[in-house]
Amino acid sequence: MSRADREPYSPSHLEAKWQTRWEEEGTNAFTREELRDASRPYYNLMMFPYPSAEGLHVGNIYAFTGADVHGRYQRLRGQEVFEPIGFDAFGIHSENFALKVGIHPMDLIPRNVANFTRQLRRVGGMFDWDHTVDTTQPDYYRWTQWLFVQLFRGGLAERKEAPVNWCPSCMTVLANEQVVAGVCERCDTPVEQRRIAQWFFKISDYAERLLQNLEHIDWSETTKKAQRNWIGRSEGAVLRFPVAGPRADRDDAAIEVFTTRPDTVFGATYMVLAPEHPLVDEVVTDHQRAEVESYRERAKRTDLVARKKAETEKTGVFTGGHCRNPATGDLIPIWIADYVLMEYGTGAIMAVPGHDERDFEFARRFDLPVVRVVRAPEEEEGAPLQEAYTGKGALVNSGEFDGLAVEEGKARITDWLGERGLAEAKVTYRLHDWCISRQRYWGPPIPIVHCPDCGPVAVPEEDLPVILPRVEDFKPDAGGVSPLARVEEWYQTTCPECGADARRETDVSDTFLDSAWYFLRYPSTDRDDVPYDPEITRKWLPVDCYIGGNEHAVLHLLYARFLTAALKDLGHLDFEEPFTKFRAHGLIIREGAKMSKSKGNVIIPDSIIEEFGADTFRTYLMFxxxxxEGGDYRDEGIHGPFGFLKRLWETVVPTDQLRKGPPEPEIEQKLHQTIAQVTEQLGDLQYNTSIAAMMEYLNAVRSGGRVAARSEVEPLAVMVAPFAPHLAEELWQRLGHEGSVFDGERWPVYDPAKAREETVTIAVQVNGKVRSTVEAPAGTGEDEVLAMARADQNVSRYLDGQDLRRVIFVPDRLLNLVIG
RNA sequence: GCCGGGGUGGCGAAACCGGUAAACGCAGGGGACUUAAAAUCCCCCGGGCUCACGCCCUUGCGGGUUCGAUUCCCGCCCCCGGCACCA
Incomplete structure (x- = not known):
């Protein structure tokens, strides 16, 4: 057959064919029976996308392709792989976008979902389209609400006051990300804080468990580290400082502080309370009252983001009150300052300016005394402090504890104060409870009814879902309340317990709640009577492998872990860690720069797939x-993988021209080496080097224009299948096989004996510099290699007239001759 | 500031446990085939010196350990991502 007659590689034709076939034959879909009966279940999960109006982003495709490659590989190894996808479509972004373009989110979201679905199919993912979720559908959020009810009943949901960012001009609550440099991103009005009653999940009760479990789950190390930091365990002590004055003999009139440095208590020269601290009213003197009140007002007007900036200069005022340092017995002044946060610890600190940078700065500013209580090894005991000393050393000015090392001092001083009821060792966590209330429209209503007599009552499970009503005007407005609070006919109801007139909760829940459990729903989407089928859940969960971005390292992943543990404790699950393995993928940039719509450098997947095909696009992204770690997408680079797939096609098709019989020995060795490498690396998500290995192999097969043997290319067709599934299917079929290449344990096995190199090249160094190489059979001994090296002219040149002092020999690799 | 991840040819990158730095690919150059082009195949492609055999330099910078360092240790610089006074 002449070249001209050859059938060209035509990805668009071939990809459409196989996508249709997968659809028709249900290649990637599971029936309920198949899910029940699976004998080798493998749950392959990826983070579901938020369906924006712009369509699928390359970042999404990159992540999904990496996960899909993993799923397809597992499948070729004989696992039954369940790979679902869905849509996380509630939340502030959809709401704002809908407001901007003037289309109701209930109309907008289905359009976006349809567009995403179309694009996702084109990329060739192994998705089970019979098991998909859309968090905005009542049949999904019914169970999100069910979950809230379970936690509420289990005592893990509570209502308490918490500060929110408040824009006095827009009259609405803002998310942290809507506050830019202390002002509202929309109208530039300075943002204030307000306290309102909100629902919280008590994730902090689980802090220790969430931390401990990190030890035995197989997650990316960076993600685990981020979670550890976020949980922020710190060991220390709570110390009590009795308030001086008329209230001094009252038991409750002591200020509790949490400190990680109880060893420095002798150096605590003043006390600072958070402006909101309840004891402020008790300790303030009449003389200072006006000043304190005005400071508290000011603090209230500062938004939460600005208040947490470290660079701002420290401010504070004296309350006029004093308390007693429990160690020295001295009276010390009580101040308030906004750098002390009510949300952390006890909302009060003992200030040790000598050994804490912030306290030092504050003391300098307000001329408060600084006392040294720790001496660095090389310092004089009485040396004045030019800056806070936070390092190790020995205690000084600390009475009977002088001379103790910092670490020992912590325990001893805590015990000593503890004997008098003034201290106890304590562990605190930075992690705080999860606020799930949102004063917004686009989310699932929180399923609570507020009854004047019974208080907050959960909506009975049989009455779920509480449907989010279609409200045309959902814009936040002057009332400063949730949009649903303006829909009287919706929120007016009766108490499920006593029947009295009652009012529905009008806040909706956080989107993170929607995504904290979606993986439980996927296998059971056809059950409308339970959130998840117990039998199927036992079989398929926890998730075997979860792949997603590290931007969700803390919030989403921590919430999902918390919820799983809570459901276990409440008797709804029999495992407590949802994701056995988690891997974070890298970020993709383009031509060295971050992609963004404003820069106009985003990659449009449709046009690339049009031109080169999904297989090439997938392969290139992984290459x-x-x-x-991610990668830099350079437009020109796609020709590499395209050429590779095209050459693979041309090598195999037409199949009747392939040679018969076993591979040629040299090719066979390379083949087994390639299978070994690809098998090992695919398991570790090292896709770029796997692809390189296959390219190298194909180059060897085609080298010098040789005609391939069928036995040389058939294993390669299977190995590229995870990356280029359409092409692989077509080649597999043309090679004479029935059905899908993915329907069987088709992954090639390699024979280490065949992969072994018989001849090796050994580097010969003289004093660590390579002077020559010698060829020898693998396993040749030192003496023999040394003899060969000596015979080498360029080596002997250096050896002449020199003492051979040492010989280092690494079998099959290197010989280093040390002379001199 | 703190916490992660990085810095290797013109470019994207590779390198097992410390053992020939630059695999694979892009871009570039040369050649074969062709009337020609495309496709395909072959060769070259970090820098410098040399007719050449070869030699010297080179993995952000400066030290160190080692027979030998992209890899380990110490100190710095730069880039990317995340967090923000956490007591």
Whole structure:
């Protein structure tokens, strides 16, 4: 057959064919029976997208492709792989976008979902379209609400006051990200804080468990580290400082502080309370009252973001009150300052300016005394402090504890104060409870009814879902309340317990709640009577492998872990960690720069798939760089993978021209080496080097224009299948096989004996510099290699007239001759 | 500031446990085939010196350990991502 007659590689034709076939034959879909009966279940999960109006982003495709490659590989190894996808469509972004374009989110979201679905199918993911979720559908959020009810009943949901960012001009609550440099991103009005009653999940009760479990789950190390930091365990002590004055003999009139440095208590020269601290009213003197009140007003007007900036200069005022340092017995002044946060610890600190940078700065500013209580090894005991000393050393000015090392001092002083009821060792966590209330429209209503007599009552499960009503005007307005609070006919109801007139909760829940459990729903989407089928859940969960971005390292992943543990404790699950393995993928940039709509450098997937095909696009994305690190998308680079797939096609088709019989020995060795490498690396998500290995192999097969043997290319067709599934299917079929290449344990096995190199090249160094190389059979001994090296002219040149002092020999690799 | 991840040819990148730095690919150059082009195949492609055999330099910078360092240790610089006074 002449070249001209050859059938060209035509990805668009071939990809459409296989996508249709997968659809028709249910190649990637599971029936309920199949889910029940699976004998080798493998749950392959990826983070579901938020369906924006712009369509699928390359970042999404990159992540999904990496996960899909993993799923397809597992499937070729004989696992039954369940790979679902869905849509996380509630939340502030959809709401704002809908407001901007003037289309109701209930109309907008289905359009976006339809567009995403179309694009996702084109990319060739192994998705089970019979098991998909959309968090905005009542049949999904019914169970999100059910979950809230379970936690509420289990005592893990509570209502308490918390500060929110408040824009006095827009009259609405803002998310932290809507506050830019202390002002509202929309109208530039300075943002204030307000306290309102909100629902919280008590994730902090689980802090220790969430931390401990990190030890035995197989997650990316960076993600685990981020979670550890976020949980922020700190060991220390709570110390009590009795308030001086008329209230001094009252038991409750002591200020509790949490400190990680109880060893420095002798150096605590003043006390600082958060402006909101309840004891402020008790300790303030009449003389200072006006000043304190005005400071508290000011603090209230500062938004939460600005208040947490470290760079701002420290401010504070004296309350006029004093308390007693429990160690020295001295009276010390009580101040308030906004750098002390009510949300952390006890909302009060003992200030040790000598050994804490913030306290030092504050003391300098307000001329408060600084006392040294720790001496660094090389310092004089009485040396004045030019800055806070936070390092190790020995205690000084600390009475009977002088001379103790910092670490020992912590325990001893805590015990000593403890004997008098003034201290106890304590562990605190930075992690705080999860606020799930949102004063917004686009979310699932929180399923609570507020009854004047019974208080907050959960909506009975049989009355779920509480449907989010279609409200045309959902814009936040002057009332400063949730949009649903303006819909009287919706919120007026009766108490499920006593029947009295009652009012529905008008806040909706946080989107993170929607996504904290979606993986439980996927296998059971056809059950409308339970959130998840117990039998199927036992079989398929926890998730075997979860792949997603590290931007969700803390919030989403921590919430999902918390919820799973809580459901276990409440008797709804029999495992407590949802994701056995988690891998974070890297970020993809383009031509060295971050992609953004404003820069106009985003990649439009549709046009690339049009031109090169989904297989090439997938392969190129995975070839860019290490999957867990990301890569730089350069437009020209796609020709590499395209050429590779095209050459693979041309090598195999037409199949009747392939040679018969076993591979040629040299090719066979390379083949087994390639299978070994690809098998090992695919398991570790090292996709770029796997692809390189296959390219190298194909180059060897085609080298010098040789005609391939069928036995040389058939294993390669299977190995590229995870990356280029359409092409692989077509080649597999043309090679004479029935059905899908993915329907069986088709992954090639390699024979280490065949992969072994018989001849090796050994580097010969003289004093660590490579001077020559010698070829020898693998396993050749030192003496023999040394003899060969000596015979080498360029080596002997250096050896002449020199003492051979040492010989280092690494079998099959290197010989280093040390002379001199 | 703190916490992560990085810095290797013109470019994206590779390198097992410390053992020939630059695999694979892009871009570039040369050649074969062709009337020609495309496709395909072959060769070259970090810098410098040399007719050449070869030699010297080179993995952000400066030290160190080692027979030998992209890899380990110490100190710095720069880039990317995240967090923000956490007591």
């Amino acid at each position: 860019l760089g290490p999957f867990e």
